[in-house]
Amino acid sequence: MKKGIDSKLVTRNIKPTAMRELVLQVLIEQKTAISLSELEQKFEQADKVTLYRTLKTFVNSKLIHSIDDGTGSVKYALCRDTCQCHPEDLHVHFLCTKCSQTYCLNDIPVPEIKLPHSFSLESVNMIVKGICSNCKV
Numbered sequence: 063m064k065k066g067i068d069s070k071l072v073t074r075n076i077k078p079t080a081m082r083e084l085v086l087q088v089l090i091e092q093k094t095a096i097s098l099s100e101l102e103q104k105f106e107q108a109d110k111v112t113l114y115r116t117l118k119t120f121v122n123s124k125l126i127h128s129i130d131d132g133t134g135s136v137k138y139a140l141c142r143d144t145c146q147c148h149p150e151d152l153h154v155h156f157l158c159t160k161c162s163q164t165y166c167l168n169d170i171p172v173p174e175i176k177l178p179h180s181f182s183l184e185s186v187n188m189i190v191k192g193i194c195s196n197c198k199v
Contacts, residue, residue, distance in 0.1 A: 073143070074123040081108065085116045086125070095129050095137035095155070095164040131157045131164045131189050139166050152186050158194035165194065 067086050068078045076082060088104055089096065101113055117138055120126040124145060129137045152172040156165040172188045 070125065070143075074120075074125045076119060076123050076125065081112055082116055082119070085113065086120070089120075089126060089138065089140050092139070093165075095131070095139040095166065097135040097137050099135065101138075129155050129164055129166075129189075130187055131155060133157070133162060133164075137164050139164075142168065152188075154188045154190055156194065157189050157191045158197055159191050160193050160197040163194060163196075164189075 064083065067083050067090070070086060071078045071082060084105070085101065088101065098110070098114060098117065101117070102108070102110055105113060117126070117128075121128055121138070124141055126138045127141050127145075129139060131137060154167045154170040154172060156167050157163075158165070167190070172186045175183060175186060177183060
């Protein structure tokens, strides 16, 4: 598994370190997006600044993406291997109003946004809210 994790890091031009490998492992295992505070709970001995810098490095290298789901806490999720975070790579996120988990809906692209001629698109954040399949049961 370590070889696969190191490969993901190297592919995005990120130098593998023990902390980066551990954080990436946690992100790979996540079924939903995770906040910095949730990540901190998984690494009780880790420095918050180190975790934050690791996440920033991953975002800047397009290994993960950040999600502002309106809860007041930015969440992070793994990008697809081919993702470059261009507008065509963007997908919808789902926030469960019951359990507050945020899911990436990778197969649902963000609809094309037609802006006026003098405007340029830099990012889109589309959040759909409802009840997830786990809570609906």
